[in-house]
Amino acid sequence: MSEGLRTARKARGWSQERLIREVERYARQHLTDVASTASLKVYVSEWENGKRPISERYAQILRALLGVTDAELRGGSTLLARATTDGYDDLLARIDSASTVSHSMVKTLNDQTELLRTMDRQMGAVGLVDQMTGHLSALEDALNFAVLPETRRPVALALAGASTLAAWQALDTGAVERAWRHYEMAKRAAQDADAPMYLAHAMAEQAYVLCEAGRPALGVALVRDARRTVGRRASPRLLAWLYAAEAELCAQAGMPDDSRRALESALTSIPDGPEDRDPDMLSIFLNGSHLTRWHGNVLALLGDDEAVGRLYDALEVVDVSFVRAQAGLRSDLAHAHLSRGEYDQANAHLRQARLLANRTGSARQRRRIDLLSTRL
Structure with missing residues (x-):
């Protein structure tokens, strides 16, 4: 029971003290009663050392804070025995x-x-x-x-x-x-x-795992294989999405020419109009406005001076309900301003990005924000 909580806490880079603060903050936001700070220090230590079981009330809070399943939190098997x-x-x-x-x-x-x-x-x-x-x-x-x-x-x-x-x-x-x-x-x-379109989409998104694990070139190979897998069966919207993903991963892999070619293919493939859902591919949100933001993201990764203009265009039309997308867009703007040596503007966008990332609890975006912050 102890290893699950300890592993999840360390995966987020939190100390026991940070975990206690987050539990207390969660309790305030959700009007939930929790033990005193002194008692929580004892609880966390005993939970992680297997001396006290985690009650369901605290398990619910910990799952929400750490983004883990109950089985992962408690360190138990995900399989349930079926008696028959x-x-x-x-x-x-x-x-x-x-x-x-x-x-x-x-x-x-x-x-x-x-x-x-x-x-x-x-x-x-x-x-x-x-x-x-x-x-x-x-x-x-x-x-x-x-x-x-x-x-x-x-x-x-x-x-x-x-x-x-x-x-x-x-x-x-x-x-x-x-x-x-x-x-x-x-x-x-x-x-x-x-369903080749769903297969290609899953393959291309999986390429991001490889990229963030430090293997962007392997991610590029996988997203290209996804495009070959779906072939002519891809809808124009999915094809634009696949090319845009390839452009981003090529930029991460240090392949600027390939990145620009893929980006141009994405821009020529995207259907006209504001519609962002494909009836045959509901997993994707993409239209010209979304692609403008993606375009700016890729240009920022390439250190292109045009990135700032593209990203401000995207900021004017971003859907306010897309909180995580707004955080990503602010991070992109910070990146673009940093490339131009505009540190005050970069810092302002990073502050906004961090606030938005904290709202969604995105560990992925926080990691990127932290990396960008080291360049200020």
Whole structure:
């Protein structure tokens, strides 16, 4: 029970004192009573040393703060033992249950994914770990016991979309291994659903895990393989997204010419108009305005002087509900101003970025902000 909390705390770079402050801050924000600071010091020490079990009340707070599942927090197995008197009866019952999953039920599951996506966009991923874990478990269970293709395909498609979202959320909270496993699940589900667009999207997002792990060139290879995998079956919006991701990863990998070529391909592929969702690819938000911000991000990574203008254009039209996107945009502006030696402007944007990143609890964005801050 002790290792889970200690590991999660250290993964965020928090001391025990910092964890206690965060628990107290959470309690104030959510009007929840917690023990005194002195008592919390004892509790945290005893939790991590296995001398005191973590009560559900505190476990709920810790899961929200650290962005971990209950099993990860407590250091226990994620598998639950199933006691049954007759294995075949139990198996058939679950197969029968999966066979009755209707189109309306799949729609309900997809609607739940959309709700989690909206909550993530506005509030961040840290507080959604339990909900997303339960959602994925229900979808995976339905797929595991679905027998015939007409039942499996819609469930697999729903699982592919939900797993990709869960993976990005895990990456945002710093849980990189969980992110990788979710992407692998998303790819398997997309293959099961015969959905090459969802497969390519999962592969390209997984490339970001490689990039942030220090292997950007391998990430470039994976995103290019994703584009080859989907081929002509990609919608124009997905194709623009894949090229933009390739441009960003090439910039990170020190491949400026390749980055600019991919960026130009993204700009020529994006459909006209304000619509940002593709009916065949709901996992992606991308239109010309979003691509302007991405364009500025890539130019900032390349040290291009035009980045500032592009990013200010994007700032004027950014959706205020996209809190994490706003934090990223402010970080991009800080990066662009730093490249021009404009330290006061960079510092102002970094302060705004940090406030927004704190609202969403994004460990990924905080790490980037900290790195940029060292250049001031």
